[in-house]
Amino acid sequence: MKETTMSNLTIDAERLWDSLMETARIGGTPDGGIARLTLSDDDRRVRDWLRAQCDALGLTMTVDEVGNMFATRPGAREGLPAIAMGSHLDTQPTGGKFDGVLGVLAGLEVLRTLDAAGYRTEAPLMLVNWTNEEGSRFSPAMLGSGIWAGVYDRNYGDARADVSGDTFGASLDRIGYRGEAKAGAIRFGAMFELHIEQGPILEAEGIEVGVVQGIQGMRWFELTLTGTAAHTGSTPMHMRRNALLGMARVIEGIDRIAKAHPDAVGTIGFLEISPNSHNVIPGEVRATIDLRHPSDVVLDQMQAQVDELVRNAAEAVGLTHRLEQISRTAPVVFDPECIASVRAGAKAAGYSTRDIISGAGHDAAHAAAVAPTTMIFVPCAGGLSHNPAESTLPGECAAGAQVLLEAVLDYDRRMSESRREAAA
């Protein structure tokens, strides 16, 4: 049967690009970026646009109580759970045109391609637009998928407030995207999220498609080193308790620790010194430490090394220290069957691949806790994202969409076959 074999379908690269450029005007900024904060009027407009496109394809749209949108296309067989595609349409205040948007619009393009070809999968297909992935208006990030997965309570979500005091719940009501479905009532059997890499690896290596193996675990710490603020001219070197000198050793040490563990990253990105005056020795320095690795075991080792590093640096300079964990996210390992389908899909489509770990968080992390899930990465220029200059070329977007199509068809075929075998 046609439905159980890979097809020679090809997505329409121009149609995909036109949709990307059309939606980029909703909240578009003069510098070529998008400022489309979650639950804003522009978010309502792009949601209305998406709903209209789904209606045109005859999909069934369901919106849940936190605004997550699920558009379903029936499959050929009864009783199979849906295979989902999607990502998010909200952006950072200084967002680009591809982060999140590509994953939704490529899913739409897959459905349009299947529709145009009259191709029906065994399982239903589903297009998902998650609410508030970015978290820049309402913290935390990935809130819609988090509530959907049961990580957060709906009331917790509703009460999140932006800087002007508007809440998530009131904003959702205001734009008319509070659906009737309970969060989590709509489930699927698997999820494929296409996304730009937001890192430099694929571009640097000239690879077209990243086969994403999982998402790094992440641990954040706040470190405060306290010494004595004193006059830079009249305080001899041996009488100083220079908090910035201690922090310099921590910065160097974090870099050394991360480099000693393959696939690890470690960074101090935020740093504040006090009193921050040309002629005063820094009395206090505060920083956040960001450690990431795909394995919690390695993260435990790194954390122990950071503990020791901080203790030693503080002691050597005569400082006191306070090191507190402020955030922790467990690593996510994606589903091997989903990964196999991405690999097979990329091969069928003729694209070069490499295995890759996501360094950034994604809705797929929450989805993976509920259903077999994986991601597909395409390059972005210079690894740049959350920036108006974010750039992925039309051919790169098309490659991602084509692999998404092939992966979904492969997964659909293999899952239905295995079910058939199991039933036989």
Added chain:
Amino acid sequence: MKETTMSNLTIDAERLWDSLMETARIGGTPDGGIARLTLSDDDRRVRDWLRAQCDALGLTMTVDEVGNMFATRPGAREGLPAIAMGSHLDTQPTGGKFDGVLGVLAGLEVLRTLDAAGYRTEAPLMLVNWTNEEGSRFSPAMLGSGIWAGVYDRNYGDARADVSGDTFGASLDRIGYRGEAKAGAIRFGAMFELHIEQGPILEAEGIEVGVVQGIQGMRWFELTLTGTAAHTGSTPMHMRRNALLGMARVIEGIDRIAKAHPDAVGTIGFLEISPNSHNVIPGEVRATIDLRHPSDVVLDQMQAQVDELVRNAAEAVGLTHRLEQISRTAPVVFDPECIASVRAGAKAAGYSTRDIISGAGHDAAHAAAVAPTTMIFVPCAGGLSHNPAESTLPGECAAGAQVLLEAVLDYDRRMSESRREAAA
């Protein structure tokens, strides 16, 4: 003759302390500090107070065109240049009760003591209150003594504006302290400035009096290191250009360079990182480097080492750098005869001493370019100054004033003797 030998005069410690506490109420703050910015109404009040005290002693007060106040007590012999004492009565916005004020009021106490004893020096004595030492309202610091010494032009001084746009010149006119004497017309033959150390050395070593040898030369640089801002999660360690890592190596290196040169200090006190976000690798870091040493030769060596340090740190991390000198002050070497008088005076008064170099700038630096000059330091608790908690004990203030008295008498005696010998 009585005038040519050291006398057993003792300053009145209580009278000195009372004057310190009385003037501390002029611009006094609830936390025990003083906010008496230069050329403010409070500065006028404290100047009026000083003038009244000098009048009561029968001194001749001359104010020059930039508000510097010179009160003269005649000597016994004709034709000798005056021996000056003094400092400044203006304070920082969050100033303490001793920085500058002690030097003026101790000079006043010396004159009161001589007056009460009916003691006449060979040379005239002079009490000086310099305008705008602090520089916190009108930049640069030490402006009054600087114009007096010919380092700055009077018109330059008049045009200096504070944050509200008021100029130095207009403010001077407003408080009525623009005198008729040309800046620099009033000269003296030597100058002794008593000051709190503003550093921790004397207190830490339990020494009562610092015999100041000079003032460190100072060079300030602005350093900008530029790498690439990128996502902390998705940018592998080997693909980073982390500007903060480069700066950490510069911070460590500055400390190492300063420690390698005896009497040197080197500090980064101001540091700003961009974009300063938890999950972004710092793309740019800006800092100021402060190098000080009593010798320009050593400062040249240190500067060359810093150049090399910055180049190496930037290159190793793949950064670009910009290193610019933003300020330079030559070292000041105080006059050996003045220093000898301080040493002799402290010995006569029975106080412990150590040689010390001033790490902070003082009016004495400008005075030293015109006439033999030195300074006397007394301890301040924890080395703290420019702070309401600035603290020097009554006994420490009295020790400084007594040594000032003895040093001035010693210098007067030795100078008149040598003139007599030269004339013989």
